[in-house]
Structure formats: structure tokens, C-alpha cells
Amino acid sequence: MDIPRDLKYTKTHEWIKRDGTRIRIGITEYAQKELSDVVFVELPKLGQDVLQGRAACVVESVKAASDIYSPLSGKVVAVNKDLELDPALVNKDPYGRGWIFDISLSKQEEINSLLDANQYDTLIHQKA
């Protein structure tokens, strides 16, 4: 299972890539596999405020519709419009072209609550 070392993770299977105060968010390899074929991504709105641990958008697969929880609090500054045309990017390239949205971080200290790659690895192996 691919778990890039340079990313942070949540218990709810989102990944976080940090560039200063700009944060990119997507779902993990494990999450896309569990969901199976993604058929629709309801993106958050640009400029929308999101709170840590609260639902920010929805990913729909043939199996289920799942909330995506914002790993951190902030304002949505970009959304991946490509997913509107090709939601399967979430399956094909979850850590790359399948990214979902960017936020500008508002609470620096929340970063400390995230999991690193090792911790996330342990988490999904407990589940399996």
C-alpha cells in the first residue's frame, strides 16, 4: 500500500500536503481502494470556511457516498475542477492528479494532531 513519507494523514483517510500555510487535501490509496470506483465528487465551494474534523465535501463511489472531513481548519482557496470531468482520477492517482481541494490554514497548531506515514500505516493494518 502506497503511503508517501512526506505527507501527513488523518484517521479518516485523508492525506495532507503542506506548502507553508497552503494545504492540499485528498484521500489515501487505502481510502480509494475501500470506496472502489469513484463516480462523483461534490467539491467544496471556493472561499468556504472549513473546520477540522467537519465534513467538507462528498465522494461518491458505486459502493457508497462518503463525507470527506477537512483535516484542518481554514478557507478553501482551490478545488480540483478536473474531478468534475473525470472523478476516476481519485482512483487512478490519489496522491497526484486526484487531489480534491486546497485550504489556507487558519490554526497552525492543528498540524500537531495529524498522523505521520508510520502512524497511518499502523492504523490501516490494525483495520485489515
Next chain:
Amino acid sequence: MYQVPTQSLTMDEKLIFEKSKPGKEGCSLPREGMVSSGLESGIPPSLKRTAPPVLPEVSEPEIVRHFTNLSRCNMGVDTNFYPLGSCTMKYNPRVNETIAQLSGFRDIHPLQPADTTQGMLKLLYELERHLSLICGMERFTLQPAAGAHGELCGMMLVRAYHKKHGNGKRKKVIVPDSSHGTNPASAALFGFEVVVVPSNERGRVDRGTLDRVLNDETACLMMTNPNTLGLFEDEIVPIAKLTHERGGLLYYDGANLNACLGKVRPGDMGFDIVHLNLHKTFSTPHGGGGPGSGPVGVSKEIVRFLPSPLIAFNKGCYTLEDSSPDSIGRLKLFHGNIGVLVRAYAYIRSMGSAGLAQASEDAVLSANYLRNKISKAYDVPYNDFCMHEFVASAARQNLKGVHAGDIAKRLIDYGFHPPTVYFPLIVKEALMIEPTETEPKETLERFIEAMLAIAKEAEENPDIVKKAPHTTVVGRCDEVLAAREPTLCYQAPK
């Protein structure tokens, strides 16, 4: 040994539009003497058609064969055993149909003066009394058009109740993680925030967590009893007490009432608001889009908020009465899905109270019989005495790459409608089986044989299961493509 039937039906898969040829006619209208009604003079030109509609042109026998053949591809409770968990696909006695077709019910209009529709109003009035008695509630509205509509009605009642009591800040609705998907959806649709509580190791609501999340922001706790694992929530009385102490209301999703008739009443368990699925428990053909009917019953404190109008009986006359000024208003045109209401009334009256109790007993007996036999070859994660349904898992078969969905498809080859699969979400590879009370033991035995045979196939020849069904006109459709690129209307080739 049960023999898998070979394919008995062949059909060209053309759409009716593809069978169309210009100039063919299904019915011949007179060429002359068709007089314009003059109605179109009142329609503004911007709303008038400029070109005739694109309709298929086929002969009458072609139409008859097209739809008859389509209907032969169908699998329903009139042709096959239909153990669809949480949906109560019981057999619908024909006498209910006969009664719903009586001219005095079928050929009247809801805008007729009430003194010309006394029979129908009496039926609705009495149906409300029967449902109230069966559920231990004070009154019912018959308006909601289906279960989810009933849930929405329930959420509106919850808000109206709290608002009246100055508790507008109660914005959270609690649901168990085993709940029907419509429960959180209805709550969210009406603007409530949804809080999920996990199930405990016995498959029941975890009281410890519930105790922590129930507070002065809680509007309501939505539950199904028995729950979607088919297990009776045996701590419902203390749960109701706790919910009420914290100022919340208790909502009953009636999808599983088929286990309870004449045995236990939601009102006595402490529920304040109840929706029923008349089309399930009270026997109307459903599936494939309805119509359904989702009456909502309430306790005394909530009657004043019920939708308007309600049916009253005054001085020997049945009338429609606008209810109190606190009413949430009208939810549906006229009186709800009236045909379903008539069938439910006929069902209740023909079964009688002893018959209804017997139905629930038989439903529970059948489910436990199947659970016991099927658990020899399949995992049953919460293998406890169940009510009218139980949830097995294909986890064991999964080791050979066979999924619950494959087993469901293979059952079609054996002549059974598949059970509900992948629900509830808390059971991996779930197969949710509800036999209902209407099946003879012979059918149950055949179903057990088929399930055990499929388990053996999964072990020895998994491919036959993974590629099922083998006996239908259409096998596996491309669900992913259908969801990603839905084409919902016929598109003529250019």
C-alpha cells in the same frame, strides 16, 4: 438436488424506439370528425409545441409483445421468493387489490363534496384509528407519500415541537451506525446536524456513547426497532428514558414493524413520533418506485403539530378539519397515496388482530430458521436470536474472491430474488435476509439448499459464482459507466 434452470427466455434487446418505423400505427383514430376542443386558444404561443413529439411508431402486437417480454424479465414476489432485507417483500393478498379497485374507492375525486365520499373518509378515519392502536400512538397523519417523506414529516414535527417549547437551539439528530441511510439523510435535508453513535458488541446501540452525546443540543434520536441487524433493541426503555430526561424526542423508523405487530408497540417503548411503511408491513406491491405510503403517528404532546387537514367525525358525518394553528401545514396534495391506504385497511381488516400477531410470529420464526441453517456455511456476525430478518456475511467466501454481490447474482440462477447486500454498513460483505411470514417451509428449504450450494461453488468453482447470473437475458451491467455517464433519455442515432 436442486437443478439450475437453463435460460428459458430470449429477447431482442431493442428499445421500443428502435423498433419504430415511420407510418406504423398501434391504433387507428378516425380521420374525420375529430373536433378541436378549443382549449388551445387559452395557451400562450410561447408554450405551444411547434413540432410533434418524437414517439415510437409500432403496431399493436409489437407493443404488446415488447412489454410482455419485458415483464417476463422481471423478478417479483408474484414470481419468486424475494427475501430483500429491511424491505418486507411479503406476498400481497389479491383481496386487497380487489377492494382497492371497487368503484366507490377508485372512481371518486378528492374535490368532491365530503357528503358524497363518506365511505372513503370513513375508511381513512378508521385506518387512522387502527394504526394508532397497532402502534400505541395518539393520532396519525396519512399524508406522507412514502417512508422518507414520513421521516421528513417527522423532522418537521421535531423542529416545531422544540420551537414551541423555546428550544430552537436543539439542532442535532442522533442516529445509530446501523440506521437506514434515509434517517441521517432526512435529518440533514431538514437542516439538522447528524451525530452517529456506534453499535456495541451485541449489535445494539451503545448506551455509554449515547449517554455522552445526548445533551441540550439534541433534538431527536432516530431508531429502528428491531434494528437493521434484525436484533431487538432490548434496552429501548432506559434509552427512551434517558433521551426524554435530556429533553430530546425519540423517533421510530417503522421499516421493521413487521416483527412487532400485536407484540410490542412503539408508543409503549417510549417513541414520540413513528413513521410506517404501509407498502411494506401492510401489503402493497412495491419496489421499482412505488407508490408507497408513510403515515406518521405521534404522541399526545405532538398532535397539535400534525399536518393539516385531519379527518374528524362529527354528528354522524366524516369531515376534513384543519388542525391547530401550530400545524406544520400540508405535506401532500389531497389525502396521500390513497390506493395504498385502501389496501392497508383491507389487509388489517382481513387479518384481524390475531392474524397480524400471527404474521409477526411467523416472520420471526422463518428468519430464525434460515439463520440457523445458513450459518452452517456463512458467517453471521451477530448470531443472536433475531427478529424478522438477519444479516449474514460473505467474509468466508471472500477468501476465494467471491463477494456478497456475486452470491446475490448467483441466487438469480437458482430462481430467487437476491437479498439486500452491503447493508447495514457495519457488516462486511453483508447479506441481509428477510423471508417474511408468507413463505411456506418448502420455499425456505429450497432457499437454504441454494445458499449452501452456492457456498460450495464458491469453495470449489468460484468463477461460476463470480460470473453469475448465467440464466438471464442481461448479465452484469457496467455499473461504473452507468453512474459516471448516465444517459437517462433515449437518444436517436444521428
